[in-house]
Amino acid sequence: MWRLFALLLPVIRLYLAGLKVLLYQLLHSAFTLPVLPSKSGRVAIVTGGARGMGYETSRHLASLGMHVVIAGNEEDEGLVAVKKIQEQTGQRKVEFMYLDLASLKSVRQFVLRFKARGLPLHVLVNNAGVMLVPERKTEDGFELHFGLNYLGHFLLTNLLLDTLRSSGRSGQCSRIVTISSATHYGGRLNLDDLQGRSCYSSHGAYAQSKLALVLFTYHLQDRLCAQGDPVTANAVDPGMVDTDLYENLCSPAQLAKRPVAKLLFRTPAEGASTAIYAAAASELEGVGGLYLYNGRKTESSVTSYDEQLQGRLWKQSCALVGLQKA
């Protein structure tokens, strides 16, 4: 009985968070991006930039003149996306680089290849993600949602920090934009069981990974501030958006989702607008540590502001990915 309850609770929490977002989307129109300044000569990496919101983010940043690196694990899809963006925006400096966030080795290799190019880095969009995948492990043995959505981005960001730092300056900070989700409000972070071994729930695992990304963003911003680095870190909640992310919903939920998505979900372009805003808006110059939803600063969950938890998660994450400095 207790086990059934423990399994159902994360499902209920996730669907409640979803319902709240749908209600909001029913009553409010999508955030409209203001005209953004040219970003010619600047470089961005967008993880999972080949489809969904990542594609829209890559396309928009390229249209602002940025050199965009789409970092993803599906090469064919990535190359098609590059071609489409080049044709639509006229920006030739759009490229695909292989990155599998479910492999720490791949993350390290990606960073080495990127750094070997000698390019600066002004914007890192931690966008890639998976949701509700049946229990699976990453190459390194981590629960997939935690390992890919969170730990992969944790390592990627940390390894790219020196380049972000040296590419930014006062008045023109480099920016880290990390895509979280409203599901983080229902997320629970169990530092003694981050891999969900005691009672696995894909719903709980997804929500936990998205909560971990908010905790990470706030702690990262504090560290950047303390060191006086010209880099900012913000978290973005895109709302509910009609993308392939929902492909792992069970069949009845898929059937129910289709008409609801048509009516109430945002399009990928609408969903990406807050991430693009965080990456490029002049109003956000030098501003970090925010949770942005529908183009505005919003309160994230009470747990996400727990500084002790942020610090403990950071330390544990360093140990898990093999980073020396905690």
Ligand SMILES: NC(=O)c1ccc[n+]([C@@H]2O[C@H](COP(=O)([O-])OP(=O)(O)OC[C@H]3O[C@@H](n4cnc5c(N)ncnc54)[C@H](O)[C@@H]3O)[C@@H](O)[C@H]2O)c1
């Ligand atoms: N769609 C929504 O309603 C919604 C709501 C809240 C948050 N989000 C978040 O938005 C982000 C983008 O999702 P989306 O909705 O555009 O979905 P999507 O499925 O269209 O895009 C996900 C991207 O992640 C990439 N990816 C998956 N596994 C990867 C791996 N191992 N290595 C590298 N890249 C990998 C995919 O190739 C794809 O490009 C995700 O982080 C998701 O959690 C989405």
